[in-house]
Amino acid sequence: MLILPIRTPLLQPGDDLAAAIAASCEQKPGDIVAVSAKAAATCEGRLLPLASFGKGDEAFQKAVLAETERMHGTVLCNRAGVILTELRPCGLGRGTLLVANAGLDRSNAPEGFAVGWPEDPVASVRALRKALGTSIILTDSCCHVRRLGVTAMALAVSGLMPFRNQEGERDLFGRTLKVTQEAVADQLATAANLLMGNAAQSAPAALIRDHGIVMADFEGWVDGIDPKEDMFPICTPPCGSAPSVYPMHSKQDPSPRPS
Amino acid sequence: MLILPIRTPLLQPGDDLAAAIAASCEQKPGDIVAVSAKAAATCEGRLLPLASFGKGDEAFQKAVLAETERMHGTVLCNRAGVILTELRPCGLGRGTLLVANAGLDRSNAPEGFAVGWPEDPVASVRALRKALGTSIILTDSCCHVRRLGVTAMALAVSGLMPFRNQEGERDLFGRTLKVTQEAVADQLATAANLLMGNAAQSAPAALIRDHGIVMADFEGWVDGIDPKEDMFPICTPPCGSAPSVYPMHSKQDPSPRPS
Structure with a gap:
């Protein structure tokens, strides 16, 4: 293999x-x-302008929450400087995606923006x-x-x-x-x-x-x-993590996908 | 790359x-x-003869427990047909290994044996x-x-x-x-x-x-x-899994390594 x-070259919104x-x-x-x-x-062109979500770190956190909601997900907790999100985007046939910050990242995005999927x-x-x-x-x-x-x-x-x-x-x-x-x-x-x-x-x-x-x-x-079939038991909140500034959904599983 | x-050729104990x-x-x-x-x-030559641990599936479970103890680990739970073990073998400088069945497998081992690390x-x-x-x-x-x-x-x-x-x-x-x-x-x-x-x-x-x-x-x-620094919060027992036939250690973390 x-x-x-x-x-x-450095890619920009609108590039082919x-x-x-x-x-x-x-x-x-x-x-x-x-x-x-x-x-x-x-x-x-899917760069999220952080200023539209708020100021400073809170803007990024709010962008993560918005992206989590967009993908019918749940914020599980905030550990090790990361918002752990469990996502169930439309079209995903089976299971969930357990990822940091709903896939969003401030690295490798222009200043003031976050880039995700x-x-x-x-x-x-x-x-x-x-x-x-x-x-x-x-x-x-x-x-x-x-x-x-x-x-x-x-x-x-x-x-x-x-x-x-x-x-x-x-x-x-x-x-x-x-x-x-x-x-x-x-x-x-x-x-x-x-x-x-x-x-x-x-x-x-x-x-x-x-x-x-x-x-x-x-x-x-x-x-x-699916979380119920996974060999890894992930804690749902409260999970003993440090108190979080983010609203925590209390559901065991991410919300069902819209049919 | x-x-x-x-x-x-098929490898056997003692092969170079x-x-x-x-x-x-x-x-x-x-x-x-x-x-x-x-x-x-x-x-x-590290094939574990299952008969020395007991009979049937219980022999494999006991072999997993023995291997977990050997690597100063903990059995976390039994989900999805897997014994989830958290290991801290001698020489591992940082963190733990969270693996199925303490690394043991009956596949690709001769009949009646398990092979691990x-x-x-x-x-x-x-x-x-x-x-x-x-x-x-x-x-x-x-x-x-x-x-x-x-x-x-x-x-x-x-x-x-x-x-x-x-x-x-x-x-x-x-x-x-x-x-x-x-x-x-x-x-x-x-x-x-x-x-x-x-x-x-x-x-x-x-x-x-x-x-x-x-x-x-x-x-x-x-x-x-280290579990405390990991962004993934893994439940320690009881974790809501099906009742298990294995003795569960109740410690939060694997036992400390011998000094």
């Missing part, structure tokens, strides 16, 4: 992201292009796939429980299955495997993120070649796990 | 893992070799680096909170820094970055795991080349995050 960073990517790399049939959700959101990540991957002719993975940086450091996840894909189903496959000793899903999209996003980075030298995309992954016509959010 | 699976890897790939200076912790444990993962990476002359990452498959499917993490490394410190680095707009650690080893382990797999066709190792990562003399466990 070959992974190459795709470096573009697909054209910038196409101009910066030579794609071959079967390639997968991993694209930063924040780069896509920037080009789509595209308004409709599935529309973003669809448009990128149509324009580039490659399969697309929309990635975002994230942290994992008890793990130090930033890694990444896949939000949405177009042109490949996010999971490899191992049902019926055998282990080295011929027995049927118990765990039956391999997180293909998350692993590809993580591999790409290592080359994309989070600092000034960062690349908004990466090209993945010779991956051996069968292409498919699937397009959508990458499913998660 | 180029990642290639390293396929070996480094020799099997060296015979199956051509290494170049600067390569990193990712090695499955379960492959290393198998070659080191090497007794001393740091000794394993040291020996592999000495024998192969490359930097080593010891990997294990894992799951992440609210994410569907199996991915991977790095347990220990030799010959590289597990994190890239971004302190003082700037974002695209010239501001100092707030998040200052990039999970290099975890991301490399995850990228490699995609090619190593978890089924019969699996490769016990992968070669990582043209990665741009600066080599270093560091050798050790990959640090985690």
Whole structure:
């Protein structure tokens, strides 16, 4: 498997992201292009002006609350300088997304703005796939429980299955495997993120070649796990965290998606 | 970055893992070799005979408890068919490891045995680096909170820094970055795991080349995050899970490591 960073000029609202990517790399049939959700959101003009939410840190907190509500989510708590949010955006077929600050970040956004995910990540991957002719993975940086450091996840894909189903496959000793899903999209996003980075030298995309992954016509959010089925028991408020300035929803689960 | 699976014959207790890897790939200076912790444990003869713990599923549960105690850990709960354990093995400098079944698995072990991690993962990476002359990452498959499917993490490394410190680095707009650690080893382990797999066709190792990562003399466990500093609030028992047949430790944190 070959992974190459795709470096573009600094992206601005209104830029044609697909054209910038196409101009910066030579794609071959079967390639997968991993694209930063924040780069896509920037080009789509989805920079949130913090002044419209209030002043200082409170403005960012209010922007996080608004983004959480937009994605039918819940603020779980405020720990380690992060507002932990559980999101259930329209179109997500299964489970929830448990992420810092509803995906919003003040880094890598112009001063006075926050940048998060595209308004409709599935529309973003669809448009990128149509324009580039490659399969697309929309990635975002994230942290994992008890793990130090930033890694990444896949939000949405177009042109490949996010999971490899191992049902019926055998282990080295011929027995049927118990765990039956391999997180293909998350692993590809993580591999790409290592080359994309989070600092000034960062690349908004990466090209993945010779991956051996069968292409498919699937397009959508990458499913998660329902809180009740997850092996990790996350505390819902009150969770013993420091008192928070944010209003806490008291529901056990995020609100149901509108039907 | 180029990642290639390293396929070996089926590994058995007593096999020379480094020799099997060296015979199956051509290494170049600067390569990193990712090695499955379960492959290393198998070659080191660390297959746990389940009959010595009891009968049926209870034997596996008791083996998990014994492995948890060996790594100064705590059983947190039993959800989704998994015993969630929080481990603090000797030598881990910071944080804990929150993993299923204390790292034990009945898949990819001979019938009647479970396979987990090497007794001393740091000794394993040291020996592999000495024998192969490359930097080593010891990997294990894992799951992440609210994410569907199996991915991977790095347990220990030799010959590289597990994190890239971004302190003082700037974002695209010239501001100092707030998040200052990039999970290099975890991301490399995850990228490699995609090619190593978890089924019969699996490769016990992968070669990582043209990665741009600066080599270093560091050798050790990959640090985690202390539960009190983690943005994810994990419930300690009782956590609302189904009643369990396992004795639950009632401590908030894993027991302190012996000094």
